[in-house]
Amino acid sequence: MAVVAVFASVAPLVYLGVRLAEFGIDKVLTQTLRSRSFELLGNSVLLTLAVAVAAITIGSFQAWLTVRTSIRGRSFFAILAALPLAMPSYVSAYAFAALVPGFKGFWAAWLVLTIGTAPYVYLAVSAALVRSDAATEEVARSLGLGRWRVFKNVTWPAIRPAAISGAMLSALYTLSDFGAVSILSFDTFTRAIYNAYRSSFDRSAAASLAAILVVITVILLVAEPWLRGKIVPTDSRVRKTSLIHLGWFAPIAGTVAVVWAAVGILLPTISLIRWNLIGLSKADAGELGRALVNSISYALAGGLVAAIFGIAISVLVVRFRSKTTLMIDRTIWLTHAVPGIVVALSLVFISNRLLPQLYQTSALVIIAYLILFLPNAVAAMQTPISQAPRALDEVAASLGATRLQTLRRVVIPIAGPGILAGAALVALSVLKELPATLMLRETGVETLATRLWNATSVSSFAAAAPYALILVLVAGIPAWLLNRQVRQSMFSQVDLDRRLERE
Amino acid sequence: MNNKLKRGLRVSAAAIAAITAVTALTGCAKETTPTPTAESITIYSGRSEDLIAPLLEAFTEETGIEIEVRYAGSAELAAQILEEGSNVQADVFFSQDAGALGALTEAGVLKTLDSEITDLVDAKYRAADNTWVGVSGRGRVLSHNPELIDEADLPASVFDLADPAWKGKIGIAPSNASFQSFVTAMRVLKGEAATTEWLAAMKENAVIFEKNGQILEAVEAGEITAGLINHYYWFEHATEIGEENMKSKMAWFESGDVGNLVNVAGVGVLSDNAAAVTFAKWLLGETAQKFFVEKTSEYSLTGIPAQAWLPALDEIASPNIDLSALAPLAETLELIRNAGLTD
Numbered sequence: 001m002a003v004v005a006v007f008a009s010v011a012p013l014v015y016l017g018v019r020l021a022e023f024g025i026d027k028v029l030t031q032t033l034r035s036r037s038f039e040l041l042g043n044s045v046l047l048t049l050a051v052a053v054a055a056i057t058i059g060s061f062q063a064w065l066t067v068r069t070s071i072r073g074r075s076f077f078a079i080l081a082a083l084p085l086a087m088p089s090y091v092s093a094y095a096f097a098a099l100v101p102g103f104k105g106f107w108a109a110w111l112v113l114t115i116g117t118a119p120y121v122y123l124a125v126s127a128a129l130v131r132s133d134a135a136t137e138e139v140a141r142s143l144g145l146g147r148w149r150v151f152k153n154v155t156w157p158a159i160r161p162a163a164i165s166g167a168m169l170s171a172l173y174t175l176s177d178f179g180a181v182s183i184l185s186f187d188t189f190t191r192a193i194y195n196a197y198r199s200s201f202d203r204s205a206a207a208s209l210a211a212i213l214v215v216i217t218v219i220l221l222v223a224e225p226w227l228r229g230k231i232v233p234t235d236s237r238v239r240k241t242s243l244i245h246l247g248w249f250a251p252i253a254g255t256v257a258v259v260w261a262a263v264g265i266l267l268p269t270i271s272l273i274r275w276n277l278i279g280l281s282k283a284d285a286g287e288l289g290r291a292l293v294n295s296i297s298y299a300l301a302g303g304l305v306a307a308i309f310g311i312a313i314s315v316l317v318v319r320f321r322s323k324t325t326l327m328i329d330r331t332i333w334l335t336h337a338v339p340g341i342v343v344a345l346s347l348v349f350i351s352n353r354l355l356p357q358l359y360q361t362s363a364l365v366i367i368a369y370l371i372l373f374l375p376n377a378v379a380a381m382q383t384p385i386s387q388a389p390r391a392l393d394e395v396a397a398s399l400g401a402t403r404l405q406t407l408r409r410v411v412i413p414i415a416g417p418g419i420l421a422g423a424a425l426v427a428l429s430v431l432k433e434l435p436a437t438l439m440l441r442e443t444g445v446e447t448l449a450t451r452l453w454n455a456t457s458v459s460s461f462a463a464a465a466p467y468a469l470i471l472v473l474v475a476g477i478p479a480w481l482l483n484r485q486v487r488q489s490m491f492s493q494v495d496l497d498r499r500l501e502r503e
Numbered sequence: 504m505n506n507k508l509k510r511g512l513r514v515s516a517a518a519i520a521a522i523t524a525v526t527a528l529t530g531c532a533k534e535t536t537p538t539p540t541a542e543s544i545t546i547y548s549g550r551s552e553d554l555i556a557p558l559l560e561a562f563t564e565e566t567g568i569e570i571e572v573r574y575a576g577s578a579e580l581a582a583q584i585l586e587e588g589s590n591v592q593a594d595v596f597f598s599q600d601a602g603a604l605g606a607l608t609e610a611g612v613l614k615t616l617d618s619e620i621t622d623l624v625d626a627k628y629r630a631a632d633n634t635w636v637g638v639s640g641r642g643r644v645l646s647h648n649p650e651l652i653d654e655a656d657l658p659a660s661v662f663d664l665a666d667p668a669w670k671g672k673i674g675i676a677p678s679n680a681s682f683q684s685f686v687t688a689m690r691v692l693k694g695e696a697a698t699t700e701w702l703a704a705m706k707e708n709a710v711i712f713e714k715n716g717q718i719l720e721a722v723e724a725g726e727i728t729a730g731l732i733n734h735y736y737w738f739e740h741a742t743e744i745g746e747e748n749m750k751s752k753m754a755w756f757e758s759g760d761v762g763n764l765v766n767v768a769g770v771g772v773l774s775d776n777a778a779a780v781t782f783a784k785w786l787l788g789e790t791a792q793k794f795f796v797e798k799t800s801e802y803s804l805t806g807i808p809a810q811a812w813l814p815a816l817d818e819i820a821s822p823n824i825d826l827s828a829l830a831p832l833a834e835t836l837e838l839i840r841n842a843g844l845t846d
C-alpha cells in the first residue's frame with residue numbers, strides 16, 4: 001500500500017520529467033534563469049518564511065493559552081483557533097479585498113495565508129502540549145526560573161518538533177497557493193506557473209517553474225529534521241497538572257485571541273453576508289443541494305482513502321523503521337508544494353496514456369486528493385500511532401494474533417483519535433480544493449467549490465455567497481472534530497494509562 | 504463487554520461511512536443524464552455556466568441533441584485537451600477567447616470546418632485555416648469614473664495613456680488573455696518598438712490587476728480613474744448591483760485605434776461526431792445570436808443589432824486586423840514579460 005501511495009505521489013514528478021525532457025535543457029534553463037524568476041523566487045520564499053514564522057507564533061500562543069492556562073472560556077478560544085481552517089484562502093482573500101479597499105500586496109497575502117494556516121501549528125502544538133509533561137515546567141518554576149525562561153528552556157524544546165511540522169504544512173501550503181496571492185495581486189512562483197498555462201498555453205514553461213518548487217520543497221524537507229531539533233523524551237504518562245493562572249496577563253492574552261479571531265473569521269463572514277445583501281443574483285437551491293452532496297461525498301471518500309493509506313505509511317515508518325521506510329515517508333511530501341493544476345494535468349496526462357477508463361471518474365479525483373493531502377493525514381497520525389506501546393504488539397503476537405489483527409485490534413483503537421484527526425484534516429482540505437476538482441471531476445458533477453468558482457467568475461457575488469457560507473459551515477464540522485480530538489486526547493491518554501495499569 | 508460494544512460501534516461507524524461514501528460517489532448528483540440512445544455531444548466550455556447554460560438548454564430543445572458540458576477556464580481546458588493526447592473527450596471546445604483556440608489550431612487537434620459554417624461570419628472573425636469560428640464579439644473599452652475625469656479629457660488614443668499624467672490612474676490586467684490579444688494587435692499594427700515603449704510606460708503608470716472585473720470594481724470605487732477592460736464586464740456588474748448604482752462609464756478611442764480591438768469567443772470541433780458540427784452551426788443561427796446580444800450583451804457576428812446602450816459593431820472604429828493573426832502569442836508575452844508587467 002505504501003508503495004501504491006509512493007507511486008501516486010511521484011506521478012506528478014514523472015509528468016514534469018516528461019515535459020521537461022520534451023522541452024530540452026537549454027530552454028528550461030533560459031525559462032528559469034531569468035532575473036524575473038529570481039525575483040519571484042524571492043517573493044515566494046519571503047512570503048513562505050513570513051507566514052511560517054507568524055503561524056508558529058500565533059498557533060503556539062493559541063495552543064498554550066487553551067491547553068496550559070486557566071483563562072476563562074478556553075474551550076471557546078480553542079474552537080476559534082481551529083475554525084479558520086474551514087475558510088478557503090481564496091474566499092477569505094476575496095472577502096477581505098471586497099471589504100477593505102486597496103487590500104493587496106505582500107502584507108495582505110501574508111495576513112490571509114497566516115490566518116488560514118496558523119491552525120496547522122495550533123493543532124500540532126496543542127497535541128504536543130497535551131502530551132508533554134507539565135510537571136517539568138512546574139519544577140523549573142519552583143527552582144526560580146521566570147516565565148519566559150521556563151518557556152524558552154523547558155516548554156519550547158518540548159513543542160518545537162510539533163511547531164516545526166505544523167509550520168511545514170503552513171509553508172508548503174503557502175508555496176502552492178494560487179487563489180489568495182492572485183486575488184491579492186502578489187506575484188509568486190505559483191502564480192507564474194498558472195499564468196504560464198493561462199496566457200501562453202505553454203505547458204513546458206510551466207513545468208520548468210513547477211520543477212523549481214519541487215527543489216525548494218526538497219530543501220525544506222532536508223532542513224526540517226534539523227529545525228525540529230531532538231525529540232524530547234517524555235514520560236508517556238500524563239499527570240493532571242495545575243493550570244497556569246495568568247493574573248494581569250489574562251485580559252491582554254484574551255484580547256489578542258479575540259481580536260485575531262475577529263479578523264480571521266468575523267470580518268470575512270461579514271463580507272460574505274454583505275455580498276449576499278448587495279447583489280441581485282441568486283443561487284439555485286437545487287443546485288446548492290446537489291453541490292453539497294457531491295462535496296460531502298468527495299470529502300468522506302477522500303478522508304477515508306487518505307486514512308487507510310496514512311495508517312499504512314505511519315505503521316510502516318513507526319514499526320519498521322529503516323532507510324527505505326523513511327524514504328517512503330519523505331517521498332509523499334515531495335509534491336506537496338506542487339500547485340493543484342500541475343497535479344491535475346499530470347493525472348490527465350498519465351491516466352489517458354495508461355488507464356483511459358479511469359479518466360474523468362471520481363476514482364481519479366480521489367487519487368488526486370491522495371497525492372495532494374496524504375502528507376496532512378500522515379502528519380496528524382504518525383505521533384499517535386507511535387504512542388501505541390510496542391509491548392502490546394508483542395503480547396498480541398504471542399497470543400497468536402496476525403499482524404493485521406494486531407493492527408485492527410490494538411494499534412487502531414489506541415491511535416483512533418489521531419487517525420480520525422488525520423482523516424478530518426484531509427476531508428477539510430478536500431472540501432476547499434478547487435483546481436484538481438475542476439479539471440478531473442466527472443463531467444457534470446459540481447461541488448460547492450466549483451460552483452463558487454463559477455459564480456465569482458461572472459461577478460455574481462450574491463449567488464456565490466451561499467456557496468461560500470455553506471462551504472465554511474460544512475468545513476467547520478471536520479475543523480471542530482479535529483480540534484475536539486486533539487483536546488480530548490489529553491483525557492484519553494490518561495484513560496489509556498489507567499487501562500494499561502489495570503491490565 | 505463494554506469495550507467490545509465500543510469496538511463494534513466503531514467498526515460499524517467506519518463501515519457506514521465507507522458505504523455512504525461509495526454509494527454517494529457512484530451516484531454523484533449529476534446535472535444531466537443523457538440517454539445513450541439519443542445523439543449527444545460533450546462540450547468543454549471556457550465560457551461560464553451562469554451565462555451559457557440556458558443557451559445549451561435551448562439547443563437541446565431545438566435539436567434533440569443531448570449535451571454533456573464541462574466548465575472551466577478556457578486556458579485550463581486547452582491545456583487539458585492537449586494533455587488528453589489521443590483520448591480527447593470533448594467533441595466541441597467553446598472558448599472565451601481566440602487565443603486558446605489558436606493554441607489548439609497550432610497543435611493540430613481541431614477539425615477544419617465546412618465553408619457553410621465559416622462563411623456565416625466575416626473572415627476577420629475566424630481562423631485563417633477555418634479550424635475555428637467566432638460566434639460572438641466583445642470590444643475593448645476604456646472604463647472610467649466620471650467623478651474623476653471629464654469626458655472632454657478622455658484620451659483620444661490608447662497611446663495617450665503613456666503620458667506621465669496617468670501615473671497610478673489607469674488599471675490593466677496584463678495576465679489576462681484579452682489584454683494580451685490587444686497587445687498582440689498593437690504589435691502587429693504598430694510594430695515592436697512602439698509596443699515595447701507603451702508597455703514600459705504602463706509599467707510606470709498602470710495599477711496591475713488579475714482580472715477585468717477587479718479593474719471595474721476599482722474604477723467604481725474611485726481607486727483608479729480608468730481601466731482597460733472588455734465591454735460586457737460593465738453589463739455583468741450592472742446586472743449584479745443594479746444599473747442605477749453604476750458610477751463608471753465606457754468610452755472608445757478615436758477611429759481605428761488599437762484600443763478599440765474587437766475580439767471573439769468561438770468554437771472549434773475536435774471529433775467526427777456530426778452533432779458537434781450541428782452545434783457549431785447552431786451557435787451562428789438566430790436563437791444563439793439573439794441570446795448573445797440580449798443575455799450576455801455581446802455583439803452578434805451575423806448582423807443582429809447590438810443592445811441600445813452600445814454602439815453598433817460596425818460603428819466601433821475597431822482596428823483592421825485578422826484575429827487569427829493574434830494567435831501566435833509567444834512574442835507578445837515576451838514583450839509583456841520583459842516590460843516587467845507579468846511573470
